[in-house]
Each structure stands twice: as C-alpha cells, then as structure tokens.
Amino acid sequence: MNVMITKMKGTYDVTDDIGYLQTIEKKMLTVSKLFQYKEIRTPHFEATELFHRGVGETTDIVNKETYTFTDRGNRQNTLRPEGTAGVVRAYIENKLHADPVTPQKYFYQGSMFRYERPQKGRFREFRQFGAEAFGASSPEIDAEIIAYAVTFLRALKLNDVTVHLNSLGGKDSKTAYHSALNAHLKDDIAALCQDCQTRFQDNPLRILDCKVDAKHPLVNSAPKPIAYLTDEDRTHFERVQAALKAMQISYTVDENLVRGLDYYTHTVFEIKVSEALLGRQNAICGGGRYNHLVETLGGPPTPASGFAFGIERLIVAMKAANITPEPDRLHVFFIALGDQAKLATLAMMQRFRLGGITCNTDFLDKNIKGQFKQSEHQHARFVMVIGDAEIAEKTLEIKDQHTGETVKASLSKAYDTVVKLLTKGDVCEDCDHQKGAA
C-alpha cells in the first residue's frame, strides 16, 4: 500500500456528524426566512487588503492567523478569516445600497480559515453562519439581529444560553472612553499581567476582559465604556434593551464585554453556553453594530449590524446537551435471491422510490443471512424477501422489524401496503413522505 495522505492539521471530514450540519442548515434557512434575511454567497478568498482594512491591522486575526498567498498573477490573496468583510465588499461592489428594499438583510454560511492551534470547538477551517443588516442605524435592528440569533438557537433546541450585551458607543463616546481608560491605567500598568501590558499598547479595551487580571483592583476600578456614552448613544443602548424586553429576549448587561475586531461601534453582544457544555471556548455567537466599516471599505456611509455563529461550537454544544439530529430512515430493505429476483427487486425499488419510499438492497450477491445482516446495519423498518417462490406465487411477506409482524401482500400491492403501514405509524413524520408522491 502507498503511504497514506492525511488531512491537514485543524481540518476535519464530516462523516457521522453530517446530520448535525444538515439540521443546522435547515434551521438556518427557515429562521432566516422568518426574519427576511436573504442568503448571500461570496468567495472563499479575497484580496488581502480587504481584511487588512476591514478587520483591522492590529488584530491577531489579520496579524498572525491568515492564510495568505501570492497567485500566479502576482496578486495577494487571503482565505477569508471571517465573513463580514467579504459581505460588505459584495454589498458595495454590487451597489446593493441602491436597492429600494431597506434595510438590506443578508445571511451567509460557509468555511472560514484561521491559522491557529486547534482545540475544542476551534479549527483552522471552520464554518460560520452569519448575518448582516445594512442601512439602518436604529436600535431596533440591533435587537432584531439578537432576536434572530436567539430564535435560531431556540429552533435547534439549544436553550441553555445567555446573551451578554454591552455598548461601546459611537466615535465621540469611544474617544472619550479611550482617554479615560488610558488615564486610569497608564501609571500602574506595570502591575498587570504581561499580556495586559501589550494590550495597553495595541487594544486597551481588551484589558477589561482579561482572565488573569479579572479580579485585579486596577481592572475592577477601571472606567466602563457605558459610563462614557453620549446622551444619544445611551438612548440608543436603552432602546435596544427596551426592544429586547418587548420581544421577551432575556439578556444580561456585561459592562466588561468588548469584542476583538476593530470595527464595532455601539451595541456589541455575545451568546454563550454554559462552560459545562463547551469548556472555555463557550462563546458560540458574537456580533454587534459597525457603523463605519462600509465607508472604510470604499462604500457610502452605511450603518450596519450583524452576528456570526461558530458552527463547530454549535455542534459540540448540541452534543453536550444531548440534542441529536433526525436520523436518516430506511423504509425497506429488499432481499433478493437469484438473478430473476434481482431484476424483479430492481423494478420494485424503482416503483417504491418514485413513490417516495426509501429503499435499498444487496449489491454483493450475499446469501440470505448476509442480506438480513445488512438490513439490520441499515436499520430498515421493513424487510421483504423476493425469490423464485415469491415470483411464482406473485406474493411476498412484508416483515416489520419494529414489531416483528409480517403482512402478506401481492407483488402489485406491495407498495400500497407499505405506504399504508408507514402512514399509520410514526416512521414517516420526518421523511416528508406523502401518499401517492411522485
């Protein structure tokens, strides 16, 4: 045998877990429709410059986690590390701001790439489900974004979640806050951990949610962004909360919540599941308002708000919460004995399949025992044996593997009989089978 080539570090093949992904995608589509967000698909790679300008030069994501390469035409490409920058680019490039429908609401789903050390719920190629609403500065759209995210989780039956909410304010509030924070920290910054000293230079906001210094008096006594909101920004934040209350979306204000990406303004939020479910990487969704990004990337001044879910973390959380996807059901397994019977079986299966009944048979010329074993492996609800005798008598037995009962039927009535048995039972509730389909 030749030497096996294995998957790249931090990637994974979806095999047994495909049901989780399909369930998530299904709920994503139905909830997005309810909230009237349209799907948008953008490229997996973009000009490197897009992420430098969009996500921020100083962020770790851009600094040390991007997959960047020069193509044969000497262009600088980067595999997208997040979804917003690309969607914003597409929004501008396709002049979607000129569309009469306002605000423009989109969701996206797909792989993102970050070069980092894999751990629980974190991969180098990972998937996100995200949404963006362009062109509305109202607090109500922030609240809708949060409601959308929460409704999606509810559809997945993931209820043990907490919405953490905070506001950073607009430009004026942020400037005022930054100087206050700087003044508070600058004399005693040496008392904090090494990371915080670095953060003080790059991104002082992050000192607020440092885990090492969380209980340090200097951090605890640090001013909070909320205290520096202008009246207008404070009103915005209050209206977000009023809207959430009106929709009965529970949340907690977390004054220390800041976000890692540079572009956020005003409302920021994270949705976390309990650490018991996910470990330390327990944020499954992050988002907020970004009022200047569209402009930064060359579009017209456009307020926007959005969120992003980490699909892998969602799956880990679902498993931990004992949420299982709908099984893929096999209705009938045909056991064919002999060449003539095989042809008859193929004919029957085609009839059944066109009628919406899932079925399968043996393709390896196994003996009857082997075929019965396959029917078990495939969890078939019904087993039918077709051999010379059945063909001669034009009758067969339909064996219900759940109950062990057998029903006799003529070959020509077998389909109707199975449909009758299925629709009175519970098997078909999740396979979309309808009587007389196709």
Next chain:
RNA sequence: GCGGCUGUGGCGAAGAGGUUAACGCACCGGAUUGUGGCUCCGGCACUCGAGGGUUCAAGUCCCUUCAGUCGCCCCA
C-alpha cells in the same frame, strides 16, 4: 506562537527490553443453498503514528518529527 496529556487492528484496550503482539466488541466465512438476530467452529495487526539511535534483542529506553486532545493568546 507557548504549555500539559496522548498515539498498539474498524473501535475499546492489555503489554513497562527477550521466541509466533493478550482479550473484548465489530466484521467476514462455515455449521444452516429460503428467513437473520442465540450457540458453536474458523478467519481477521509481516506490526505497535513516522524517522533515527542505544542494545545480541525495542511496542517497551533515548532523540527528532508528525498527528490528536485540552489549556494559554485570540476568537465563532
């Protein structure tokens, strides 16, 4: 980028220098050429993540490397 733990068949897992690498589950074949699921019999790792070293002898010791996992940084 940094740290802890781990790496034996499809899966779980013995083995801690000495001939042919336990065992369980799963799987395959047969007893049983038309009805399986029980039982019995048989099969299933030229090889212990990879490479190198020590030794008469290495799955077992040493080094390197790769991968997985958990955590840090950061993020979803």
